[in-house]
Amino acid sequence: GQNIDQPTEMTATEGAIVQINCTYQTSGFNGLFWYQQHAGEAPTFLSYNVLDGLEEKGRFSSFLSRSKGYSYLLLKELQMKDSASYLCAVRDYRGYSTLTFGKGTMLLVSP
Amino acid sequence: DTEVTQTPKHLVMGMTNKKSLKCEQHMGHRAMYWYKQKAKKPPELMFVYSYEKLSINESVPSRFSPECPNSSLLNLHLHALQPEDSALYLCASSQYRDSNNEQFFGPGTRLTVL
Numbered sequence: 767g768q769n770i771d772q773p774t775e776m777t778a779t780e781g782a783i784v785q786i787n788c789t790y791q792t793s794g795f796n797g798l799f800w801y802q803q804h805a806g807e808a809p810t811f812l813s814y815n816v817l818d819g820l821e822e823k824g825r826f827s828s829f830l831s832r833s834k835g836y837s838y839l840l841l842k843e844l845q846m847k848d849s850a851s852y853l854c855a856v857r858d859y860r861g862y863s864t865l866t867f868g869k870g871t872m873l874l875v876s877p
Numbered sequence: 878d879t880e881v882t883q884t885p886k887h888l889v890m891g892m893t894n895k896k897s898l899k900c901e902q903h904m905g906h907r908a909m910y911w912y913k914q915k916a917k918k919p920p921e922l923m924f925v926y927s928y929e930k931l932s933i934n935e936s937v938p939s940r941f942s943p944e945c946p947n948s949s950l951l952n953l954h955l956h957a958l959q960p961e962d963s964a965l966y967l968c969a970s971s972q973y974r975d976s977n978n979e980q981f982f983g984p985g986t987r988l989t990v991l
Contacts, residue, residue, distance in 0.1 A: 799980075801982075809920065809967075810982070811979040862975060863975045864925070866922070868919060
């Protein structure tokens, strides 16, 4: 099985930088995804890491350390529309690939 | 077209009703998924179809019956549901089941069972 841990809630101010951490324990690790989900909407893909290091995509970056079972999502120049739930999802391979989501981190951006 | 569509958006049904949820994608993806998401919880995988064949059933009760009529369509047939089955049902697709590509999610069907 998998154990994925993220903070439940975070708050930040418009224009600031915030880092959302995710730790996981799994066998057969085969990649980690970050998704954004606004209330009542579908999750939308933000980033994917399978090798150690930093992936940068505009205002969003994601980091992975496989030896530590650790990832973070970094959001820069926060905007009000970034208020959403951020889901860390781990794919593991056990004869087939499945995606397991963490409980999500609710980020509230205030003016 | 990078969209997964789902119908209906909302569904209210009684415990004795039979209804179906529909999902469609035209991205040429060969893997399609059903997830269930309760309020303030993460999506939980229910079924995975790969090349129109059911490859994963995550111990879902038989009152949920998936069907994949062709590579673009995925249905979820509902019968004799319980109030605790009320949730957002999300469909997703990816290029292949075991690839590094992300899953694209549809907007979901919000189901209420009375």
